[in-house]
Amino acid sequence: MNIRFVSDSSANLLQGEQEDLYCVPLQIVVGQNTFVDGPGETVERMLSTLRVHKGKTSTACPGVGDWLESFGDADIVYGAAITSGLSGCWQAGNIAAQEYMQLHPERKVYILDTLSTGPEQELIMEKYRELAKAGMDFNQVCAEIRRYSAGTRLRFSLASLENFARNGRISKAVATAVGILGIRVVGRASAEGTLEPQHKVRGEKKAMEKLAQSVLADGYRGGKLRISHTQNPEGAKMLETLIRREYPEADIRIRDNRLLCAYYAETGGVLVGYECS
Numbered sequence: 389m390n391i392r393f394v395s396d397s398s399a400n401l402l403q404g405e406q407e408d409l410y411c412v413p414l415q416i417v418v419g420q421n422t423f424v425d426g427p428g429e430t431v432e433r434m435l436s437t438l439r440v441h442k443g444k445t446s447t448a449c450p451g452v453g454d455w456l457e458s459f460g461d462a463d464i465v466y467g468a469a470i471t472s473g474l475s476g477c478w479q480a481g482n483i484a485a486q487e488y489m490q491l492h493p494e495r496k497v498y499i500l501d502t503l504s505t506g507p508e509q510e511l512i513m514e515k516y517r518e519l520a521k522a523g524m525d526f527n528q529v530c531a532e533i534r535r536y537s538a539g540t541r542l543r544f545s546l547a548s549l550e551n552f553a554r555n556g557r558i559s560k561a562v563a564t565a566v567g568i569l570g571i572r573v574v575g576r577a578s579a580e581g582t583l584e585p586q587h588k589v590r591g592e593k594k595a596m597e598k599l600a601q602s603v604l605a606d607g608y609r610g611g612k613l614r615i616s617h618t619q620n621p622e623g624a625k626m627l628e629t630l631i632r633r634e635y636p637e638a639d640i641r642i643r644d645n646r647l648l649c650a651y652y653a654e655t656g657g658v659l660v661g662y663e664c665s
């Protein structure tokens with residue numbers, strides 16, 4: 389049985405990290421330059437181009453063909469996509485899944501709309517693998533992953549909302565004041581899978597404290613927690629330390645944002661995905 393695990397690039401994973409992991413890239417368009425969020429591109433190169441670019445920038449989700457390509461000749465595909473509340477990515481993946489199964493009636497594809505992204509999507513990809521390795525069949529895995537993702541959360545601290553506002557994904561009014569004087573917006577992915585800013589705080593330390601408090605208040609009890617950041621290892625480490633004060637043995641891992649998350653979370657952005665009990 390040939391099983392593939394497929395995610396779009398917003399989970400910050402790299403295709404080939406594990407041999408059966410495939411990643412479908414989103415794209416970041418900066419004037420004449422298109423940055424493909426795959427192993428051949430770096431966050432540094434994208435950010436330095438963005439810093440000097442004056443005009444419009446945007447992002448684009450993969451198309452049906454890109455998803456189909458990622459399925460290869462798999463008998464079973466377990467997939468996850470960035471929230472349909474902010475991107476057309478899941479819709480394209482779902483159409484691809486239907487087409488693939490029509491073409492090959494004996495094969496099966498499931499793409500979960502994570503209503504989230506980044507490190508919460510990373511947790512979902514980890515869980516798929518555990519469930520499949522535990523010997524569950526396709527329908528059981530799909531049911532279990534829906535149950536699991538209902539109990540995971542995503543929170544963030546962002547130093548700027550400019551790229552969200554520029555692309556019409558939040559209102560300009562919400563974006564003002566963030567990006568000056570070390571103001572951070574701390575918030576979460578809403579139940580509908582949209583950006584929900586909750587607090588404006590001054591300085592990195594206060595932002596990480598607010599994040600840690602909220603994570604604990606959500607019912608995190610030392611299970612899996614994944615942090616991703618854009619060029620802010622200190623912030624990520626600070627958050628880990630705060631969580632470990634309560635749960636010294638917590639299963640925590642930190643990774644860099646890849647291009648899509650780095651573009652929207654911007655420099656200094658910290659995302660945290662975690663299991664609630």
Ligand code: X90
Nearest residue numbers: 447448449474475476577582583652
């Ligand atoms: O289709 C496209 O062009 C991609 C649009 C993606 C927009 C959202 C990206 C979010 C990246 C930023 C912080 C966490 C926000 C959580 C909201 C669910 C990560």
